[in-house]
Amino acid sequence: GDSVTQMEGPVTLSEEAFLTINCTYTATGYPSLFWYVQYPGEGLQLLLKATKADDKGSNKGFEATYRKETTSFHLEKGSVQVSDSAVYFCALSNFNKFYFGSGTKLNVKP
Amino acid sequence: DTAVSQTPKYLVTQMGNDKSIKCEQNLGHDTMYWYKQDSKKFLKIMFSYNNKELIINETVPNRFSPKSPDKAHLNLHINSLELGDSAVYFCASSQVDRTTWPSTFGSGTRLTVV
Numbered sequence: 001g002d003s004v005t006q007m008e009g010p011v012t013l014s015e016e017a018f019l020t021i022n023c024t025y026t027a028t029g030y031p032s033l034f035w036y037v038q039y040p041g042e043g044l045q046l047l048l049k050a051t052k053a054d055d056k057g058s059n060k061g062f063e064a065t066y067r068k069e070t071t072s073f074h075l076e077k078g079s080v081q082v083s084d085s086a087v088y089f090c091a092l093s094n095f096n097k098f099y100f101g102s103g104t105k106l107n108v109k110p
Numbered sequence: 111d112t113a114v115s116q117t118p119k120y121l122v123t124q125m126g127n128d129k130s131i132k133c134e135q136n137l138g139h140d141t142m143y144w145y146k147q148d149s150k151k152f153l154k155i156m157f158s159y160n161n162k163e164l165i166i167n168e169t170v171p172n173r174f175s176p177k178s179p180d181k182a183h184l185n186l187h188i189n190s191l192e193l194g195d196s197a198v199y200f201c202a203s204s205q206v207d208r209t210t211w212p213s214t215f216g217s218g219t220r221l222t223v224v
Contacts, residue, residue: 002152032211034211036215042113043113043114043214043215043216043217044214045113045214045215046211046212046213046214049211051161052166054126067115093211096154096155096166096168097152097153097154097155098153098154098211099143099152099153100152100153
């Protein structure tokens, strides 16, 4: 069945460091891919999305490219801030079903 | 401020009872959803409303009835609860009309039927 696998955390970085959180997926057909972010005490919020191969989603300095050949959708940011500390979830949508990864906690230190 | 809030967080009830789960969003979104998480593997969409109009109604038992009094609220009423209804139910909303992917999820309601 469809599934999403993302790197385990926590990931701890210093402010202004480069961020990569890996995400790979398994799916039939042509899924849409997403990154959601959960700040402390809040629900999941959509960060960015890509609906077809080679699409790049971007928001708030974060980017991810839908790579069908490697079945990946890695999240990147060139310079993280303390305010980016949160849990990041990779997700896949296929036939009205959402599959979430297990989440990666990011800690950014000043 | 909580963007999408659902109550209660936990609900334990006996078979045959009728229960409701409430959902409210303060984001000004037009589209709201209910998802059921059967396992930790995926959330399956149950219903979607756009500005109080039902736009997605997946194959769920008719014991489940959504009610949207206004576009900020989408409540889920369940009649004659069964053991198999035990799951975590998530409310969500989206700022994009008639889309199948939400932008914001609530924190979930864990329903246990005994």
